[in-house]
Amino acid sequence: AITERAEWREVEDQLDAKRKAGRGAGRAGLMVCVTAPAVRVAIGEELGLAPGTITTGQMVAAQRQLGFDYVFDVNFGADLTIMEEGTELLQRLRHAWGLDLPAEGSGGAGAGPLPMFTSCCPGWVTACEKSFPELLPHLSTCKSPQQMMGAVVKSHFAAKLGKRAQDICLVSVMPCTAKKYEAERGEMVREGEGPDVDYVITTREFGRLLRERHIPLASLPESAFDNPLGEGSGAGVIFGNTGGVMEAALRTAYELAAGQPLPKLEEEAIRGLRGIKQATVTLPPTAPAGMASRQLRVAVASGIGQARHLLERMHTGHSPHFDFVEVMACPGGCVGGGGQPKSADPLVLLKRMGAVYSIDERSAIRKSHENPSIQKLYKACAEFLGEPGGSLSHQLLHTTYINRSTASQPTYTAFQRMDEPCN
Numbered sequence: 450a451i452t453e454r455a456e457w458r459e460v461e462d463q464l465d466a467k468r469k470a471g472r473g474a475g476r477a478g479l480m481v482c483v484t485a486p487a488v489r490v491a492i493g494e495e496l497g498l499a500p501g502t503i504t505t506g507q508m509v510a511a512q513r514q515l516g517f518d519y520v521f522d523v524n525f526g527a528d529l530t531i532m533e534e535g536t537e538l539l540q541r542l543r544h545a546w547g548l549d550l551p552a553e554g555s556g557g558a559g560a561g562p563l564p565m566f567t568s569c570c571p572g573w574v575t576a577c578e579k580s581f582p583e584l585l586p587h588l589s590t591c592k593s594p595q596q597m598m599g600a601v602v603k604s605h606f607a608a609k610l611g612k613r614a615q616d617i618c619l620v621s622v623m624p625c626t627a628k629k630y631e632a633e634r635g636e637m638v639r640e641g642e643g644p645d646v647d648y649v650i651t652t653r654e655f656g657r658l659l660r661e662r663h664i665p666l667a668s669l670p671e672s673a674f675d676n677p678l679g680e681g682s683g684a685g686v687i688f689g690n691t692g693g694v695m696e697a698a699l700r701t702a703y704e705l706a707a708g709q710p711l712p713k714l715e716e717e718a719i720r721g722l723r724g725i726k727q728a729t730v731t732l733p734p735t736a737p738a739g740m741a742s743r744q745l746r747v748a749v750a751s752g753i754g755q756a757r758h759l760l761e762r763m764h765t766g767h768s769p770h771f772d773f774v775e776v777m778a779c780p781g782g783c784v785g786g787g788g789q790p791k792s793a794d795p796l797v798l799l800k801r802m803g804a805v806y807s808i809d810e811r812s813a814i815r816k817s818h819e820n821p822s823i824q825k826l827y828k829a830c831a832e833f834l835g836e837p838g839g840s841l842s843h844q845l846l847h848t849t850y851i852n853r854s855t856a857s858q859p860t861y862t863a864f865q866r867m868d869e870p871c872n
């Protein structure tokens with residue numbers, strides 16, 4: 450069950466213990482805070498600012514005032530997710546298109562079936578496990594950005610500091626309560642190392658913590674995330690909106706497959722609040738052999754009800770064949786998550802979404818694979834991750850799923866093909 454338990458009191462106790470004992474010496478050792486993309490466009494609203502106000506710098510400053518030793522950005526984890534998920538998608542496509550699978554980098558996972566579904570929303574993953582277990586082989590094996598972030602902080606970053614995973618207490622600020630459940634999954638606890646993420650607090654809980662401590666977020670001078678795990682691209686931040694994971698993935702997967710950048714980064718067909726959106730991306734004739742002029746068909750479902758509707762259409766052949774499908778459990782995506790501020794403004798989701806896109810537009814780096822800190826993690830730290838989809842990546846950044854259904858018959862035995870053009 451998705452718990453509604455408020456953990457902000459426990460986080461406050463941890464920070465108090467650390468404050469009394471001195472930097473890095475509390476029961477929990479180092480306190481590290483990581484924050485999801487959608488929180489920076491909503492925490493101001495929780496504290497009385499207009500919906501859609503961007504407070505990234507003030508939010509980081511407030512987290513430092515609370516006493517965190519390091520403040521990192523889940524946008525970095527989102528970029529890492531795209532590197533791994535984009536690689537996984539290309540492996541599945543190459544397999545489906547009858548092309549050679551790369552000898553290196555498959556991490557032993559092999560190529561799963563198409564369509565591939567995103568796995569970064571724990572609400573959707575849980576729905577699959579309980580209601581659509583036949584879809585589990587279709588789910589990307591990538592952990593979510595929150596969990597990838599936790600795994601890297603507690604392995605690579607801990608090692609760099611000469612610490613053990615157990616010396617770090619990682620607090621994640623998220624737009625939803627489903628992330629609490631995700632952090633507690635057995636698959637997210639590494640043997641002998643403990644959980645990737647220790648506490649998850651929602652945007653509203655974070656607001657309560659700041660109110661309790663009389664920290665005036667709106668008037669704080671801006672502060673920057675710590676690096677290298679605080680550097681995220683514009684592609685990372687749009688994970689907060691419905692369609693954002695897909696758009697970010699296309700920016701990288703297209704370039705990896707075509708050997709040249711997407712002509713236009715903004716994929717308008719999959720933006721906005723419509724329940725189901727779809728698009729077709731055609732690889733250029735100049736793409737490497739086997740990839741040239743291939744079509745990549747994608748769909749986005751915003752909300753579990755819309756996902757069910759899309760699955761029905763795919764199952765019965767009343768929808769085109771898709772290669773890659775994004776599902777976010779909350780209508781609008783994470784900007785509309787259950788842990789975000791409550792609002793009576795009918796335009797609140799559009800205002801938060803607009804703020805997310807404006808951060809992307811103003812970002813110097815807008816593609817995950819161009820994030821220098823991500824490149825460094827794979828290249829300069831070759832001894833750590835190696836390459837996307839490599840065996841250590843699989844160990845740290847990928848996961849498995851459990852059939853939790855009680856139904857005796859699968860709902861969706863196969864997806865029918867209907868090779869009509871998308872709209």
Ligand code: SF4
Pocket residue numbers: 569570571572573624625626627628777778779782783784785786787
């Ligand atoms: Fe959480 Fe909703 Fe975002 Fe899924 S869509 S990760 S349930 S806020």
